[in-house]
Amino acid sequence: MSDRIEIKAALTVDDAGAITGIAWPFGSPDRVGDVIEKGAFATAMLPLPMLWAHDQGQVVGVWDQIAETEAGLTVKGRLLVDDVARAREVRAMIHAGAVSGLSIGFVTKTASPRARGRTITALDLHEISVVAVPCHPGAQITSVKTADQAPYPAKDIAPLENDDPNAPANAPQIDTKAFDEIKARLDRIEAKAARPQGVIITGPDQPERKAFTSFLQGGDFDRKALTIANDAPGYVLAPEEVSGEFIRNLVEFSPIRSVADVRSTSSHTILLPKRTGVTNALWVGETTARTGSEPTFGQAEIAVKEIGTFVDLSLRMLEDSANVEAEVRLALAE
Template identity: 55%
Template structure:
């Protein structure tokens, strides 16, 4: 009989340093009605800190776990000095992209409730950092930096409408054994002196896949050693090829943000299926006033499905054999820059104006988004043009407006920068700190090069909460070395591909401006 690992609470990620939080509050049920009683937890002295219950993403360790009147209180450390993923999780916490704690356990004893169960005994196996917890009260309570200071203490409330139900994963004995080995490795690193942790002399062992990938690019799979071939990750591409190692994938995403800023604000999800479906509520229940003995009016909820499908994006680069033979040539950096530019520009255009046929659906072409008009056929009104933007801002709900951003291209921004209020103050405010975003009506402005210019019938500006736009990544950067096609010209062709899709999941979070009377 296969044991089941149950995921019952949510975990939030934090920046480098110490994380203190409540992994499970006592006295209240979670979203499915389960209650865990005080005294039910049995756990080892040290537990792994995972991201999203993924055993391949160990980002830290929980070394203080205790039951208090408030709940299961935990304290742990992110391995930001040794694990790249831990540093990424810290960044997501700083931007509040994730804000919950989640526990993974096996139930030993429980009894049914009217809704859910009362769990009286369980074995705790791991605690994860997740975006949305099963228990709304499972939150980080304080975050301490490496120097011991506490930048802020707060509770983050989750929006239940955003919760996505996922099946409980099945964990095999072999996976549990590997997880225990990861814990032992983490403890060994934490017990080493700081100088030893900062010594990267042994890093070459961790970069074996990167070195093998570079050798593959330079010489081809037929000329690399068997050990190097084993270090490569085979692509799921039916045509063959190998996936770029993590170092390449991370750098690609960083470069993509320069061309496709939508990724920095939208919700990005990795999937492992040909498509993914999300339920969307169309209408909810409706209560009506009635007399003491009047008939009640029936009401119900209706739903529809939003289907997101990944599409393929591909390019190739030809490199001469002489360049490949030059060991001083930074081939991998040049390939990454070339791929990032090709993928980023094409992907960025699709995220804005994509048709949804053979490419992602663009945010400006998605259906259901409300629009307002400038009132002038080919421009803004000459008198008080800013009133149009103020009207846009108040067209969407306060919650989404408080998280919204303005999308426009640089040409449009140049026009709006010249507008002033009645007191002669510019509407667009420059950032207070270097590298920050300019703001309009208190919300950031995101320069999107693919947005329309101001002109008759055009849509030059969009305002809204970009969490309502979802991007799905199916296959990361995959490369294929072809030394045969151009062999007669002394060249090698490198193919690159990825699969990505996108669509608007919450059109009510956006409002767009049309230049029209």
């Protein structure tokens, strides 16, 4: 069973838009070898949209009648020539012989393989399009009715009281040059908008990043590429990001520095008094004797220490190598 809409495709149309054709001939395969048997269109629901070249953005009419005959799937409908400009263009192309085919869009429900194709016995018909080259050579427009375009007789139209059929000699001439310029400008804008957009060339995405983006957009896709370990719950890990900045001037410090007490001294050692004992307060009654406390004290000696280092650097390297002195100073500052 296939879930994709397939395109298959005789056809006539009149000035009023009435169109008749054979959307699919029975008993013969199309250009890709598929054969649709009679009865496969039993579930088709009316009305069906009439598209131009299977473009869902260009609906040009509607199909009102379909019937399975000995010749094939016969369809009748109408082009919306009064309301849709594209429908009038399609009618003109059919009259000129530039377009003469029909093509069906459907989803296969039941099919069996055959030599160089399939035999389709059940399908869901979604739309029937007017095309220039149908998939089935026999899917053609059969008739186009012509509407009577004769004007109304002059006797049926009452003339106005001040209607003068003869134009005065001094009537102003209408200059259509400005309108022609506007029309030409609009044509240029329309042609520019129809140009294909430029292709943006980018480097290939990393597999993990591409899979992670697909997961965010649509759900569970390519889980192997999304995880970096055997993850039983199936969690998805965000991809790692490598920064383009080289860490050199940024030095990591211990968080203890934020609570440290910084003091300056001129001696080689510092003596800090400290308490070595605590008080012994106890729960007592109203008239019971209290016990005295004798806290003890001492001192802590903190020796001043120095940190030093040096870098061996030859005079030749210092003179010949660019920025070596700045790099050494930067390293020592860190």
